[in-house]
Amino acid sequence: MEKKKVKVGFFSLTCCEGCEFAVLDLEEKLLKAFDYLEIVESRVLMEKIKPAAVKLDIAFVEGSVISKHDLDKLNYIREKTDFLVALGSCAAIAGINGIRNSLPEGIQERMRQKAITPVKEKAYPLSSFVKVDYILNGCSVNELEFLDFLNKVLHGVIPKLEEVPVCFECKLKGNACLLLKGILCLGPVTYAGCGALCPSQNAQCIGCRGFTKDANFDSLDNLFKEMKQSKKERFNLFTYFNPLPKELSVLKEEK
Ligand code: SF4
Ligand code: SF4
Ligand code: SF4
Structure with missing residues (x-):
């Protein structure tokens, strides 16, 4: 009997999409993982995306919440996903997007006014709005850490996060x-x-x-x-x- 594949999606909120490209850099190692994964959504990996109504086993989400559009998308992903992973520092800690959070209020206000679409008062990590089940931090995400995570999860183990500096x-x-x-x-x-x-x-x-x-x-x-x-x-x-x-x-x- 054919083994059931793990349904996975990759999603981008406001960011440079560098983390998804870092995953793509795994090349052949990623191809091997495809024996066990079914990629259901990914703007970078798939030629054409049909937003799937199916439940996902794992969603990797890169980027921060900056706009209402980001927040709506994040809630949609959370609703249909069993295990949500913040991919990269934009998603985990607001990262590069969060630079503006520490700027003087006058500059922040000017940036909000110049934004093409309405933006929130700050850039937020995913965990400010939804339950995040795991964090793969870094800018960009570390490819080997990503692979190790995948390997362990496919064997039913959730890896421990590093606690040392x-x-x-x-x-x-x-x-x-x-x-x-x-x-x-x-x-x-x-x-x-x-x-x-x-x-x-x-x-x-x-x-x-x-x-x-x-x-x-x-x-x-x-x-x-x-x-x-x-x-x-x-x-x-x-x-x-x-x-x-x-x-x-x-x-x-x-x-
Ligand atoms: S040393 Fe590691 S944690 Fe520090 S900036 Fe470089 S990649 Fe990031
Ligand atoms: S963490 Fe870095 S590489 Fe990843 S999306 Fe954000 S800015 Fe781009
Ligand atoms: S040992 Fe020194 S160089 Fe290395 S990470 Fe610590 S402070 Fe930086």
Whole structure:
């Protein structure tokens, strides 16, 4: 008897669609997974989409909620899906879209007025509106982590999310710490899972996988101050992918 395939959909809210393309980059490895998956909806993977009335086993949703259209689409997806995955940092933490959330209110208002379609007052992650069953964070999503998730889920296991910071993986790789070279890095306050991708290539971590639960922002910001970094530099780095942590709201006031 033929094995029942898992029905999967890929959806994009407001974003660059880079996460879906990152999945596509898996090429042959993804083709192998198609033996077990039935792709029901995907603007990137399918030639023609017929919005399916069928129930989905898994929906991967990239992008943030910025407009009513995004919200209606998200509610529609949630209704017909058993297991909803936030794909990438736009979906998980508002990511790049969330940059505007930390801008001065006057600029935010001007952006809203110039928008082509009516937009919400802020950019929101999916979990602000619907139940999210799992998060695959990162900008873009890590292809190997995606594949590992798929592999485990197809075997009936939900993988555990990483709870250690990027520094942990950075140390495992034997990298020299960028902070010692005078380069700012958000590795100590950012969730691991990317294999310390940026520091391993001598580039600072800018927090794309979201801030850890127990992050010590004060301590890191004090270190940045000792490194003679301006408020603007520190503010921009801390708010690149994440809302400004409460502890650092003083940074906003002083800007
Ligand atoms: S997380 Fe990054 S790559 Fe993915 S959709 Fe958002 S901006 Fe694009
Ligand atoms: S380079 Fe960044 S991620 Fe690596 S140990 Fe230093 S602070 Fe942590
Ligand atoms: S090192 Fe930081 S910015 Fe780079 S991929 Fe990992 S979490 Fe994202």
